[in-house]
Amino acid sequence: MNFIRTSWRFLGNASLSLWLIYALFAEFLIGSIIMRHHPSLFHALKDMTLQQWVVLYGANSLRATWWFLGALILLFLLALTTTVCGTDKLIATIGALRGSGLWRGLLKLSPSIIHLGFLLLLLGQLVSHTVGINLHGNILATSGTITVPGSRMKITLKELKVDFFGKGARFLGMDGSPRDCTGVLSIIDAQGHHDRVISINRPVWYKGWSFFIEDFYPKSRGVTRSPFINMVIRKDPGIRLMMGGAILFGLGLIMHLLLVTRFHINRGHSPVNVFITTVPSPVSHKRHHIRQE
Amino acid sequence: MKYTYIHITQVLMSITVFLLLFPGCKVNFEQFGGFSIRYLDNGCKEVTDGVGRKLLLVPSGCRAVKGNKRAGIVRIPVKRVVVYSTYNAALIKALGHVNSIVGVVIKKDDWYIPEIRNGIANGRIVYLGQYTSIDYERLKRLKPDVVFTWDEGIVPKLDELSIPCVVTTTKIAKDLNAHINFIRFISGFYGEEQRAKGFAESQFERIKKISARLRQAKKAPKVIWGDIYARKVQVEPGNSWAGQMVEKAGGDYLFRDLEGASCMQVTLEKFFSRAKDADILITYRGPESGISSKERLRQSSRLLQMVDIRPMNEGRIYFTGWKLYQSADTAGIIAELAAILHPRLFPEIKKPGYFFELPNK
Numbered sequence: 106m107n108f109i110r111t112s113w114r115f116l117g118n119a120s121l122s123l124w125l126i127y128a129l130f131a132e133f134l135i136g137s138i139i140m141r142h143h144p145s146l147f148h149a150l151k152d153m154t155l156q157q158w159v160v161l162y163g164a165n166s167l168r169a170t171w172w173f174l175g176a177l178i179l180l181f182l183l184a185l186t187t188t189v190c191g192t193d194k195l196i197a198t199i200g201a202l203r204g205s206g207l208w209r210g211l212l213k214l215s216p217s218i219i220h221l222g223f224l225l226l227l228l229g230q231l232v233s234h235t236v237g238i239n240l241h242g243n244i245l246a247t248s249g250t251i252t253v254p255g256s257r258m259k260i261t262l263k264e265l266k267v268d269f270f271g272k273g274a275r276f277l278g279m280d281g282s283p284r285d286c287t288g289v290l291s292i293i294d295a296q297g298h299h300d301r302v303i304s305i306n307r308p309v310w311y312k313g314w315s316f317f318i319e320d321f322y323p324k325s326r327g328v329t330r331s332p333f334i335n336m337v338i339r340k341d342p343g344i345r346l347m348m349g350g351a352i353l354f355g356l357g358l359i360m361h362l363l364l365v366t367r368f369h370i371n372r373g374h375s376p377v378n379v380f381i382t383t384v385p386s387p388v389s390h391k392r393h394h395i396r397q398e
Numbered sequence: 399m400k401y402t403y404i405h406i407t408q409v410l411m412s413i414t415v416f417l418l419l420f421p422g423c424k425v426n427f428e429q430f431g432g433f434s435i436r437y438l439d440n441g442c443k444e445v446t447d448g449v450g451r452k453l454l455l456v457p458s459g460c461r462a463v464k465g466n467k468r469a470g471i472v473r474i475p476v477k478r479v480v481v482y483s484t485y486n487a488a489l490i491k492a493l494g495h496v497n498s499i500v501g502v503v504i505k506k507d508d509w510y511i512p513e514i515r516n517g518i519a520n521g522r523i524v525y526l527g528q529y530t531s532i533d534y535e536r537l538k539r540l541k542p543d544v545v546f547t548w549d550e551g552i553v554p555k556l557d558e559l560s561i562p563c564v565v566t567t568t569k570i571a572k573d574l575n576a577h578i579n580f581i582r583f584i585s586g587f588y589g590e591e592q593r594a595k596g597f598a599e600s601q602f603e604r605i606k607k608i609s610a611r612l613r614q615a616k617k618a619p620k621v622i623w624g625d626i627y628a629r630k631v632q633v634e635p636g637n638s639w640a641g642q643m644v645e646k647a648g649g650d651y652l653f654r655d656l657e658g659a660s661c662m663q664v665t666l667e668k669f670f671s672r673a674k675d676a677d678i679l680i681t682y683r684g685p686e687s688g689i690s691s692k693e694r695l696r697q698s699s700r701l702l703q704m705v706d707i708r709p710m711n712e713g714r715i716y717f718t719g720w721k722l723y724q725s726a727d728t729a730g731i732i733a734e735l736a737a738i739l740h741p742r743l744f745p746e747i748k749k750p751g752y753f754f755e756l757p758n759k
Contacts, residue, residue, distance in 0.1 A: 144637065144657075145431045145576065152450050161427045161436065241450030242565070246554040280629065320569070322551050330530040333551050335449060 116189040125183045129176060136172040143169040152241050155234035184227050191220030212364040218357035225350030233343030241319065243336040253314065253338055256294075260316070263289040263300065265334060269326045286321040288334060303334075315339045431576025432568035433583045443474070443586055448568040449550050455586060472562045475589045476543035482529065483566055484724045486546045487511060489581045492597055492726040493590045501526050501540050508686075510721045534559065544587060571638035571660035574646065578602065578639075578728050597726070604729035605646055608736050615740050618650040619677040622709075624669070625661065626681070626699045631669040632661045643728070644680075647735035648743075652676055670705050678739070679709035684717025684754065693759050715756040722752045 115121065140147050146169055150158050155177075163170045195217045202210045243251055245262040252259050265288040270279045287304040292311050301309040301316075309316040320335040322328075426437035436444040443455040455474045480501035481487045488511060490496055496513045503526050506518040517523030524540060527533045529549050537545075538559055545556060545563040556563045564587075572580065578601050585594030621644045624633030634640040636654035638661075644651040652672040656664065661682075673679065683689045689698060692710055696702045702710065709715050716738065725731060730751070737747035 144570065145429065145573075148432065148570070149429070149434075152446075161434070162429065165427050165429070242447070242550075242553075244449070244550055244553040246551070249554045320550070328530065330551065333554065335550060 113189055116186050117193050118186075119190070122183065122186045122190060125179055125186060129179050129183065132172045132176045132179060136176065139169055139172060146170065147173075150234075152239055154237065155231075180227065184224060187220055187224055191217055191224070194220065212360050215357045215360035215364055218353050218360065220357075222350045222352070222354030222357055225346050225353060227350075229343040229345070229347030229350055231343070232346060233341050236342055238338070238340040240338040241335075243338055244333055245336060246331050246333040249333075256314075258311075258314070259293040260336075260338075261291040261293065262334065263291050265321075265332045267321060267323060267332060281326040283321070283324055286318060286334065288318075290316060313340055313342070315341065428582065430579040430583045431572050432570065433576070433580070435583060435586045445564070445583070445586060448548075448565040451553075451565065453562060453564060470562065472544045472564075472587065474543075474587055476587045478540065478542045479587075480526065480537065480540065480542045480545040480547075482545075482547040482549060484509070484511075484720070485580075485726075486566055486584065487514060488724050488726040489584050490588075492581060493585055493588055493593060495588050495590070498588075499523055500542060501537060501545075503527065503529050503532065508720055510719075510724045537561070546584070567660075569659060571635055571658065571662075573637055574639040574642035574728070576639070581726065601727075601729045605732055608729070608733055609646065611743050612648040612736060612740065614743060615648045618648055619739050620652055620675060621649040621678045621680065621739070622652050622669075622673050622676045623680040624653075624664075625683050626669075626695070626702055628698065628700050630663055631666060631701070632663050633669065634660065635662055639728075640680075643732050643735060644739075647732050647739055649678070649735070649739050666701065670701075670707065673707040673709070674705075676707065676709055677713050679707070679713065679715045680753065681715060681717050681756075684719065684756070686720055689717065689756070691757050691759050695756065716753040717756055718753055725752070 143166070146162055146166055149162050153161070159174070163174055167174075195214075198213050198217060202213065205213060238255065240254060243260075245251060245260070247262055247265050250259055250261045265286070267286045268284045270276065270282050270284050272280050285304055285306075287302065287307075290301050290303050290309055292299045292301060292309075294312075299311065301311065303309045303316060303318060305318050305321075308318075315338075317337045317339070318334050319337045322333050323330070428435050432446075432448055432450075434446045438444060440460055441457040442460065445453050445455060447453065453470055453472055455472045458473050458475075477498055478500045479490070479498050481490065481499055482503050484504060487496070487499055487502070490499060491511055491513065496511070499514060499517065500522075501524045502509075502514065502518070505525060506515055509515045509518070514523060518525055524536055526537055529552075532552065534555060538561070542561060545552070545561055546566050547563050548565065548567040550565050553563060553565070566580075579598050581597055582591065582594040585591050622633060623640050623644060624631060633653050633656065635656040635658045636642070636651060637657045640660070641651050641653060641656075645654070652675075653664075656662070681689075681695075683695065683698075689695050692715055695715070696710065707713075722731065733744065734747055734750065734752050737744035738753055
């Protein structure tokens with residue numbers, strides 16, 4: 106019990122969160138340089154799950170990937186500290202809510218909402234990268250059919266039309282270059298046929314799956330051969346968590362802004378505390394609360 | 399703060415133990431640019447091609463894993479292959495398996511590899527037609543074990559014919575490292591991994607020696623590598639093997655900062671702002687593409703008639719012959735380029751093999 110309490114206090118330490126963030130900054134700085142020299146190593150991340158990448162690429166090229174693996178560990182620790190800090194903060198805030206009034210009470214909860222948003226963002230990313238599906242190289246010619254791997258869904262490309270810039274195009278040198286590629290995907294599953302229009306900037310979403318045009322052919326006018334598209338098929342179960350996280354994070358920030366500007370609460374705290382979300386212990390919070398009054 | 403100190407130590411120790419144990423988790427896996435080979439049990443291999451498709455290489459006589467469609471399984475070692483890319487053919491020749499090539503999409507006269515020229519002449523190798531109009535009937539009759547293609551558009555058709563194919567190009571240009579090591583990817587299909595590794599290492603070794611000689615060079619000539627057309631320009635980006643070869647040959651590649659696909663279109667402003675001061679322009683457009691002189695190049699491009707660039711006047715323009723793409727000897731190509739850029743340091747290289755100067759008229 107003592108160990109849990111000690112660990113909790115250690116993880117709830119505001120300075121630990123700060124050091125973790127500094128370390129992450131340093132890692133990402135170094136990583137941005139290393140990545141430039143090994144682009145293909147990290148491009149592979151988009152094609153496979155995080156665990157697959159770690160086993161295949163991460164472990165085989167530690168000289169180039171150590172910073173990324175280190176960043177994963179640091180992010181995990183940051184998520185832990187955020188959880189602990191957030192819980193501490195929430196307990197302290199709930200204790201101090203009495204007599205605050207509805208709006209002021211809600212606004213006081215804003216740091217906890219920011220915490221929760223941040224955690225959901227991290228969790229969403231983790232879910233996306235560990236259980237998400239990202240399939241490249243799905244090449245479909247007109248009237249061609251493929252089965253979506255791991256499902257009973259079949260996809261047929263019914264139509265495909267590539268538009269080109271005409272003569273006198275507004276952009277110099279773009280005559281005859283493609284302007285857009287639009288097709289009709291027919292999705293066949295147990296519920297029947299569903300036709301959806303797909304184009305470069307218009308992916309198709311269907312029952313948790315998404316279909317994107319990654320490449321297409323022909324790329325210039327006058328080429329005589331059958332056109333095709335190269336599709337990326339994705340299933341991203343983390344996207345809702347990320348969306349929820351982003352909304353909560355934004356909401357929390359706006360609420361906190363109101364807290365500071367309209368109700369003049371938290372004045373005197375450094376901006377770092379606002380964003381790093383660290384009101385470390387109920388004791389310090391009480392002291393702060395008394396000062397406000 | 400004592401407890402904090404203890405826990406930080408514990409955390410650091412845990413991370414160290416994790417990192418020490420971590421390499422034990424790794425699998426037998428090799429990656430060459432966007433391509434990879436994963437070595438599985440029973441001599442099977444899983445390869446990832448340039449567009450991210452996965453194929454299973456299964457030794458002849460072994461049973462394939464259930465669930466893989468026929469076009470996704472390649473029986474190895476391959477004995478009959480169709481190649482689209484001349485560079486792939488050169489690599490297969492370097493592996494000692496040029497006789498495995500049974501079909502090509504380049505005409506006989508455009509080949510510099512004698513075995514393939516002769517093969518097409520005596521009918522052992524079939525010319526299947528241009529990539530836009532492949533004779534699929536003939537291709538099917540050839541019964542290739544695999545088709546190495548840069549044209550992803552044939553994948554659906556070959557899937558239909560149950561012929562496995564490997565896309566050998568990537569969206570992002572192959573860098574020099576991946577270009578040389580690509581032989582190691584191809585070798586997985588022939589079971590010639592050791593030979594390929596030795597070949598690639600010898601190439602890197604020779605490039606190191608060229609770099610050592612170039613340390614005496616005082617000035618790096620400014621080089622651009624690209625094609626100027628009537629109304630557009632394309633250049634090799636800095637991440638491409640062509641751009642990186644210039645750097646290895648002691649040149650100052652002016653599009654070093656550019657990243658993208660091989661021979662990518664750039665804005666005219668960007669091109670001419672850099673090209674105006676270049677010492678040397680290397681272009682793919684030579685007599686084989688109807689450009690036999692600087693004069694003809696100027697006539698073929700409205701842009702060059704309007705804007706002047708240094709290589710068109712006092713600078714030099716070199717065109718690459720098709721042989722450039724039919725050689726696995728990348729170190730040899732770099733040596734020749736180094737001799738062009740620093741002739742005093744490489745006096746022994748006189749006869750051009752890959753780069754030819756475009757005369758004024």
